[in-house]
Every structure is written in structure tokens, then in C-alpha cells.
Amino acid sequence: MVGIGFRKDFADELLRSSVLTPAFIEVAPENWIGIGGYWKKQLKKALEKYPLYTHGLSLSIGSPDELDYDFLKKVKLFLKETNAQIYSEHLSYAKCDNAHLYDLLPIPFTEDAANHVAKRITTIQDLLEQKIAIEIVSYYSPIAPELSEIDFINLVLQEANCELLLDVNNVYVNSFNHQYDAKEFINALPLERVSYIHMAGHQQISDTLIIDTHGEPIIDPVFHLFEYATQQLGKDVPVLLERDFNIPEMEELQSEINRLHTIKQCALKKENYVAA
């Protein structure tokens, strides 16, 4: 199944539309916790129509600061009230020295940071009483690295025993920005942990840098990498189309959803054929 990020920019259209037919929707809990009025009604309508997946922004799993337990409790309540299927967060930090930055900063690829993050993920999973999926973020510069990116990620996943949100566009962006082979990177991941996939567009701003904008259509090489990833996975994993800016016509979004769905179905058929 292929879902879409429930964004206020096109929420009304999505609720009215028969053109856009995602299998589920995704929201960031922090954008909806404690709100009322018009948007609470719209979210309620959406939840009557679609299953909900959630993707946090502000928990700041990679932060040196103490976890925000009050916020975590609110997240837990939100997940329960909305019957959310998945809670995922980013392998990054968004708060440092008690100041929120509202963006995803890269964690230093070091063993101590990996252990620190893994312990926090374990604590979060214990408090939420469920496993969470961690997303590999796109990044534009390493920060004081002592490990390779893949070794850092795998250490976190192993120590935390959590699930993996595979953002295929992020892998593509990172492979371009840091000049490595995206397929080899995917091969090196513990794919049995992948419980959720994200797909999005990006913007290339120079010969050597791509920014993960979620504001453009998905490009063919990212669709191809998605096809490769789904073949390697060999299982049916929910996929999310992220579109946060430059919202196009609903037909265009549905066309991307259809393409993702077709690629996934083909990959699964091939897998079944091979298994038979």
C-alpha cells in the first residue's frame, strides 16, 4: 500500500477528492497534538477515511539533551487516540542545549553517539510500549565522523533493536552528496528491519549538492532505486509519498502513487515467482 503525507496545503482537497486515493495518511504528531477547531475536525474526517501512520519531527532522538518525557507522553496519547499504525522518527537531532531548531541536524558518526542514541531509542520504545522505526536522514556534511555512515546506522539499529524507515530518496541524496553507491548502501542495511519506506522529490542546487526538499516530483533514478530496494526487501512494506511544498494537481500526486504501487507490485510478483 502507498500513502501520502496529510498536509494542510491540500488536506481539504484530499478529503473532497476522488482523484487522490492513498491507502493511508501520515502526520507529524507535533503538528496535531493539542489542537482543536477547524483542523481537529479535518483530522477527524481524515481518520474516518484513512488509517494513520505517524512520523515525528521534534523528539530529537540524537540530542545531547535529556529526552522530553512530557512531550513523549503526549505523543503516546496521540498515538492511542488516533489508532496510529506506526510511529517513526529521525536519526538526527533537532534540539540542543535546550533550544529547538525545528530542523534535522546530522549526528556525529561516532561510537559513543550511536550508543547514546540507541539507549534513547530503547527508552522511547519502552515508554511507548511499541517498536519505533528510525529514518536515515539526508545530510549535507558529516560532523566529526569516526565511523562510516553505514557503520553508524547499523550500530544504532543493532543496539536499539528498532525498526528502520528506509527513505529511498535520502539514500539517493546522500549517495550523491557523499559520493557512494546507493545500491551497495542499501545492501549493507539490515533490510529485515525495514517496516516503512518514504519516497520524495529533491532539488539539486549545484554539481555536488542535492537538498532534500520534498517540493519536487520524484525523479526517475529515485524510482529506479526504489525498485531495487523493494526487490531486495522481498516483502510488502508500506510506502509513503512525501510532498510538502509546491503542491501540484491531485492527479500528479496520484500518478506518483500509482507508479510506486506498480513498481512495488512487480517487485513482489517477481519475488513470489522466484520463491515458487
Added chain:
Amino acid sequence: MLLLEKTHQHQSALAIYCRTGHYKSIPGVNKKNITQYRSLVINIVDEMLKSAFPLVHNLLSTREWTLLIKDFFSNHPCSSPQVWYMPKELYQYLSSTKNHPLVEKYPFILELIWFEWLEVELYMMADQTVTHTSTGNIHANKLVLNPESQFQHFQYPVHLKSAKTITQADQANYYLTAHRVPETGSILFTDLSPALLYMLELLADEPHTFSQLNERICTDLDINFTEDIQSVTTDFIQKSLQSRLIIGFSIEH
């Protein structure tokens, strides 16, 4: 503590750079690309505050606006994990900063910021409910105030005049109320006289009948009850019922 001090320091250095633009060397960094993080963070702050404060943005020059958001984000540690609270934190920062040049230049700017925040806060805030019925008669039934409302007192007419035309000469007492319309979620502002504000304050305490309200305002404010007053208050109550500032009538048992 699993995290080494040096790792913490590197993370702090990146965060401080994003907030302030002051870069302290971090090993292994791509110096050209690291600037993206500062741009992305400032862009998020800029967009969020522009969206919350269109009137303040329109009042200030581009330079003043840019300085304001950079000054705010450099010096104020945003404490909420919910980004939509950031505008309130700007208000808190400016109101707690002594002799801020923008407050000196525009004495009404704090009120303008609060006025705009009020709209955001009421629009977003959790639903408040109160027992009431929509059927009733203003002369027979007690009136119930919309619980999703707030009263405000300003010294400048930020809700009445374009900010660019407000001067020191406008300084006076201004009263208003803001409320959320239950059906649409939209926010409506109503300019009030002190007597009408008092009437609403009485309703905020508990439901009153129309005649009780008239009696209280005349007694408490030492006003002679006249036909003119009756006409003004009747008109106000009827309009308030239409706009849903008064949400309905008390359910009599």
C-alpha cells in the same frame, strides 16, 4: 553518560552555528555545505513568523524584519517542540528584552504581535465546551458566553488601524474580544466599550439573563438605565448571538 563531551561539543557547535551564524570549527565538516543548515533553519523561522505575523512583517522594513528574526533566534532558546508556538516565544522574547530598538521605535509593536498571536492561539487551541442550547429567547433565558473567547485590553488601536498609521496620539484604552466560531473555526474580533466588556465579563463568570446584565452594568458602573442603553445592549447581544460570541442559552432545569 554514554555521549562523550567532545561529541556533545561538536553537536552544540553546529546548533549554535545554525542559531547564531557563529561558526566554531568542527572536524570533518564540509565547510561549503554546512552553510545549508543555517539557511534551512533561518528559512523555517522566517516562514513560520511571517505566516503568524503578516501585520508585523508589513510594518517593518526588510532589514528590520531580518534583524528581528535573527536576533530572536540567536538569543532566545525556543522551548516548545511544537513549532507553531514559536510566534508566542517571539512575543515572550521581545517583551522580556529591555530597550529593544524595535519596541523603542514602535511603542505598539508588542501589542501588535500579541494581537496577531491571539488569532493563531485561538485558531489552534484545544476545543473548549460548555453546556448550552441554541434555542432560547434573550428576554427569557440566560445567555452563555462562547468559552473559546478571550478579552483583551490594548493601549494602541492595533485592531482598528493600519500599523503604519498608528502614532503616539492614538494612545488610549481599547477593549476587544476575540472568539472562535464553532462551525467554521474562524476567528472574529469585536471592538468593545468598557460597559460591553463588563457585560461579557459577567457572562464569563456565569450565565445571566439580558435583564440581569442590564441591571448589573447600570448598578456596578453607576449608569442610569435609559432607552438608548437598552437599544445598544439589545443590538450587541443580538449581534453576539449571530457571530457566536454568545454561543447560546443556558439549559434550564
